[in-house]
Amino acid sequence: xxxxxxxxxxxxxxxxxxxxxxxxxxxxxxxxxxxxxxxxxxxxxxxxxxxxxxxxxxxxxxxxxxxxxxxxxxxxxxxxxxxxxxxxxxxxxxxxxxxxxxxxxxxxxxxxxxxxxxxxxxxxxxxxxxxxxxxxxxxxxxxxxxxxxxxxxxxxxxxxxxxxxxxxxxxxxxxxxxxxxxxxxxxxxxxxxxxxxxxxxxxxxxxxxxxxxxxxxxxxxxxxxxxxxxxxxxxxxxxxxxxxxxxxxxxxxxxxxxxxxxxxxxxxxxxxxxxxxxxxxxxxxxxxxxxxxxxxxxxxxxxxxxxx
Amino acid sequence: xxxxxxxxxxxxxxxxxxxxxxxxxxxxxxxxxxxxxxxxxxxxxxxxxxxxxxxxxxxxxxxxxxxxxxxxxxxxxxxxxxxxxxxxxxxxxxxxxxxxxxxxxxxxxxxxxxxxxxxxxxxxxxxxxxxxxxxxxxxxxxxxxxxxxxxxxxxxxxxxxxxxxxxxxxxxxxxxxxxxxxxxxxxxxxxxxxxxxxxxxxxxxxxxxxxxxxxxxxxxxxxxxxxxxxxxxxxxxxxxxxxxxxxxxxxxxxxxxxxxxxxxxxxxxxxxxxxxxxxxxxxxxxxxxxxxxxxxxxxxxxxxxxxxxxxxxxxxxxxxxxxxxxxxxxxxxxxxxxxxxxxxxxxxxxxxxxxxxxxxxxxxxxxxxxxxxxxxxxxxxxxxxxxxxxxxxxxxxxx
Numbered sequence: 001x002x003x004x005x006x007x008x009x010x011x012x013x014x015x016x017x018x019x020x021x022x023x024x025x026x027x028x029x030x031x032x033x034x035x036x037x038x039x040x041x042x043x044x045x046x047x048x049x050x051x052x053x054x055x056x057x058x059x060x061x062x063x064x065x066x067x068x069x070x071x072x073x074x075x076x077x078x079x080x081x082x083x084x085x086x087x088x089x090x091x092x093x094x095x096x097x098x099x100x101x102x103x104x105x106x107x108x109x110x111x112x113x114x115x116x117x118x119x120x121x122x123x124x125x126x127x128x129x130x131x132x133x134x135x136x137x138x139x140x141x142x143x144x145x146x147x148x149x150x151x152x153x154x155x156x157x158x159x160x161x162x163x164x165x166x167x168x169x170x171x172x173x174x175x176x177x178x179x180x181x182x183x184x185x186x187x188x189x190x191x192x193x194x195x196x197x198x199x200x201x202x203x204x205x206x207x208x209x210x211x212x213x214x215x216x217x218x219x220x221x222x223x224x225x226x227x228x229x230x231x232x233x234x235x236x237x238x239x240x241x242x243x244x245x246x247x248x249x250x251x252x253x254x255x256x257x258x259x260x261x262x263x264x265x266x267x268x269x270x271x272x273x274x275x276x277x278x279x280x281x282x283x284x285x286x287x288x289x290x291x292x293x294x295x296x297x298x299x300x301x302x303x304x305x306x307x308x
Numbered sequence: 309x310x311x312x313x314x315x316x317x318x319x320x321x322x323x324x325x326x327x328x329x330x331x332x333x334x335x336x337x338x339x340x341x342x343x344x345x346x347x348x349x350x351x352x353x354x355x356x357x358x359x360x361x362x363x364x365x366x367x368x369x370x371x372x373x374x375x376x377x378x379x380x381x382x383x384x385x386x387x388x389x390x391x392x393x394x395x396x397x398x399x400x401x402x403x404x405x406x407x408x409x410x411x412x413x414x415x416x417x418x419x420x421x422x423x424x425x426x427x428x429x430x431x432x433x434x435x436x437x438x439x440x441x442x443x444x445x446x447x448x449x450x451x452x453x454x455x456x457x458x459x460x461x462x463x464x465x466x467x468x469x470x471x472x473x474x475x476x477x478x479x480x481x482x483x484x485x486x487x488x489x490x491x492x493x494x495x496x497x498x499x500x501x502x503x504x505x506x507x508x509x510x511x512x513x514x515x516x517x518x519x520x521x522x523x524x525x526x527x528x529x530x531x532x533x534x535x536x537x538x539x540x541x542x543x544x545x546x547x548x549x550x551x552x553x554x555x556x557x558x559x560x561x562x563x564x565x566x567x568x569x570x571x572x573x574x575x576x577x578x579x580x581x582x583x584x585x586x587x588x589x590x591x592x593x594x595x596x597x598x599x600x601x602x603x604x605x606x607x608x609x610x611x612x613x614x615x616x617x618x619x620x621x622x623x624x625x626x627x628x629x630x631x632x633x634x635x636x637x638x639x640x641x642x643x644x645x646x647x648x649x650x651x652x653x654x655x656x657x658x659x660x661x662x663x664x665x666x667x668x669x670x671x672x673x674x675x676x677x678x679x680x681x682x683x684x685x686x687x688x689x690x691x692x693x694x695x696x697x698x699x700x701x702x703x704x705x706x707x
Binding site (some may be wrong): 039043045101104105108109110112113114115117118120121122123124125126128129149240245246249266278279280281283284287288290291294295296298 | 366370372373374452453456457458460461462464465468469470472473476477479480481561591595598599602632635636638639640641643644645646649650
């Protein structure tokens with residue numbers, strides 16, 4: 001498939017597609033981070049994760065509308081308000097869902113998968129009834145328009161760059177939270193050995209709820225960031241969910257670094273192959289490759305060693 | 309479970325359940341429904357094949373596959389390829405630039421039949437492929453996963469990804485597969501027009517017949533020693549392994565069995581509906597198949613049939629009158645079944661209806677004992693002959 005390209009052309013193609021893949025990378029990281037802490041913590045696969053993300057996106061859409069009509073002077077900064085709101089809304093809903101549904105199903109991980117799928121159907125249809133089936137977009141503040149010219153072939157849109165910065169700062173923040181805070185220590189204790197963690201007085205049910213809410217909150221922020229690079233429709237979340245699961249599983253559940261590495265690998269592979277093959281074949285090959293690796297190494301790239 | 313004679317089995321409690329289903333499908337529904345509705349019931353029943361497979365695979369052995377649509381689709385596509393080739397004779401396709409190949413290939417500038425379409429000229433090969441292709445794929449997946457001890461949620465996610473891959477592949481390679489429209493405009497099966505009302509009625513009864521065949525195979529497996537091992541494996545995998553059983557082999561077997569059922573269902577689907585398209589087999593379709601099984605009762609093969617019928621009937625009913633409410637109902641169904649009734653309708657039936665039946669049956673049993681002397685002298689032993697759709701109370705899966 002490389003026939004007919006000189007090596008310098010190939011280099012620029014790789015660079016160009018590499019940068020194009022970065023926006024896919026940001027979406028993967030943003031979605032996968034929330035998913036991975038929920039999965040790592042409780043072994044629960046949250047099928048409604050995409051819908052939580054879309055909830056964040058709609059929150060951003062509403063906030064931008066509010067700022068446009070009532071606070072036009074502050075429009076440049078609405079995104080930061082929206083991000084916080086998206087986090088709070090999604091985290092609150094996440095905590096509610098955990099309390100109503102997930103906590104009854106901790107011993108049946110496969111059943112949570114089905115129950116959260118049901119939730120995702122309900123949420124999608126709710127969006128469709130409230131916001132309509134059409135995709136909505138937000139108006140970007142002025143400072144986010146335009147692009148950086150890196151070389152004459154490669155230019156980086158500022159909004160894409162901004163989303164990537166958000167993705168990476170959330171990743172860093174999450175790392176600090178998990179590995180440098182008391183809460184993180186408790187979470188890791190529960191992950192490694194739940195009965196022992198309970199025995200030393202950690203409220204594991206509380207940790208579960210907080211973690212689920214946190215994961216959903218991050219999904220909300222992801223949704224807010226998502227509005228910056230694409231429009232939002234009721235089923236936008238579902239479009240990414242399978243890829244995101246694979247990112248999480250491929251990276252090794254419970255491993256933040258693994259998640260980021262696998263998000264990077266998958267998005268870059270897909271984006272690079274898209275240039276040479278059709279988009280659908282690129283996706284098929286990427287997915288098959290990931291499935292193949294998972295068959296050889298089921299625990300994922302960077303698995304936490306846990307005694308089971 | 310031993311039945312001394314087929315006749316006796318039919319008057320046993322389990323036999324009556326099967327007779328009840330047969331009466332519903334063979335007598336009652338054909339009498340009260342017009343051909344169009346009956347055809348729709350036939351379509352729902354093809355999903356029941358998948359649901360029965362899921363009972364064996366998920367309910368009994370604890371392997372949740374979110375990619376059963378893949379096998380359903382492969383079976384369906386195999387059948388559709390045969391029918392399409394039969395419909396694409398050089399005479400019928402004379403206006404194409406390449407006569408004799410399916411119309412969508414001509415639209416996509418293909419000039420000859422792809423190699424993997426060639427064998428589907430033969431009907432016997434097609435029948436073989438309807439079961440063989442899904443089983444082969446299931447075997448490969450199972451071999452790769454179960455021998456590496458991939459299970460639980462990981463297996464579910466990977467099967468879901470495989471469903472995504474197959475859908476993308478079918479949609480992307482439209483020259484070879486008909487793309488997003490699927491393989492349409494199927495007309496005859498060995499010269500027999502499948503589109504007439506009469507043909508559809510016959511196909512409905514063929515489908516019911518196949519369904520019972522599959523039910524009996526599933527029942528045989530479930531009541532054999534093999535079935536007990538599957539259940540044991542679900543509850544205590546390590547213990548079964550330490551007892552000397554090759555857990556992976558049993559898992560591969562039951563996964564292949566479920567795939568074979570799904571393949572047969574897919575082929576019947578193509579015949580009954582008259583086309584096959586990727587929309588039935590993707591991620592959403594595959595996960596809906598799980599709810600048929602879950603609603604009916606994940607441990608009951610008969611429940612799976614009723615589950616598939618009910619969910620699909622409800623879906624058509626809702627979609628006709630309140631299309632926007634259906635996703636809410638479906639979502640509530642997923643959550644409700646999982647949270648409140650993990651054993652589905654069969655579980656409810658067992659808890660609430662069976663005690664009533666017991667009262668009635670007890671009275672009858674006295675007469676039966678009197679009639680069928682020496683064998684039925686011990687009512688305690690007789691008890692084990694009673695059909696128990698649960699076999700085992702629900703056991704939580706290990707993480």
